[in-house]
Amino acid sequence: MLIRKLDSIFDLDEEDRQALLDLPVTLRDVAAGQDIVTEGDEPSQCCIVLEGLTNWYKMIPDGRRQIVAFHLPGDIPDLQSLYLGVLDCSLAANTPCRLATVRHEDLKAICRARPRIAAALWRSSLIDGAIFREWILGMGRRSARENAAHLLCEMLVRLDAAGLAVDHQFALPLTQIEMADALGLTPVSVNRALQDLRAERLVAISRRSVRILDWAGLKRVCHFDPAYLHCRSALANAD
Known part of the structure; x- marks a missing residue:
């Protein structure tokens, strides 16, 4: 699913795809409504969504919630944790989800070894920002x-x-x-x-x-x- 996602936004070659397939991952199942990571966490790994739907959200003290993004199969929702040490919002499962977790050190290694993969991940992160801006426009003006x-x-x-x-x-x-x-x-x-x-x-x-x-x-x-x-x-x- 990650390869399909990156192929939809970037031109990867066969060596890039094989390098992604060779990434060491650990599978994790998460129940609907469960937090995957929480605001204030300092994670040492990222997750790839294989199945299900996830969302980033923030809460204010009186319990009201704002969902700020949805992430689909193929997405790496917490890619920013690769370089931002402390999370500023929480990631939760909307549905039962299957995730593949990848250690930060392994993601950094593949980015150093395969610059095109690094560029594809950077482009994916920029697109997340573009989606966020469109959501802000919608809440403010639509x-x-x-x-x-x-x-x-x-x-x-x-x-x-x-x-x-x-x-x-x-x-x-x-x-x-x-x-x-x-x-x-x-x-x-x-x-x-x-x-x-x-x-x-x-x-x-x-x-x-x-x-x-x-x-x-x-x-x-x-x-x-x-x-x-x-x-x-x-x-x-x-x-």
Whole structure:
């Protein structure tokens, strides 16, 4: 999954791919709702998401939560821990997850030995920053309907690039509370926004699955431009 992710944003050669396959990893299963790392931790390893969905979040003292990123299979959510000694937010599993953990020293060694892998990881980190900026724009300037539509568009393109979306349909195992915490809205506002998108026959949403019925129409709702994702996806320019 990591190789597929990096291939979607960078040109790796066969030696790069083999070096990634040779990385020593330890598998770890994490239950839904469990923290993977916590704010204030000083980790000595990074994790690659193999299965499931994870999120970065921050809490304020009264218990309110802001989700600041979602990470999918193929992502290394805590890549910044390679050079930032102390984590400033917490990483949790939205769903049951399977992770591959890699020691910092092994990641640093492969980056020294394979400069193209280092460049691919750097590009991945920069794209995470671009996604974060787009989320800030959404919370500050988009309506609830626009922001919900934008998140669905983003997840479709990212999951398509990871090979996890088929015919504009994908699994999205998020509760409305989790969506609200990501979009800076209340669950009631999220529910109304999704109901509006359904009523306009733009999307069909079941408990854990989303199907985009009108891709061009959904993009128009939120002025979605996938350029900030910098990935190779057939949906990036498709109507």
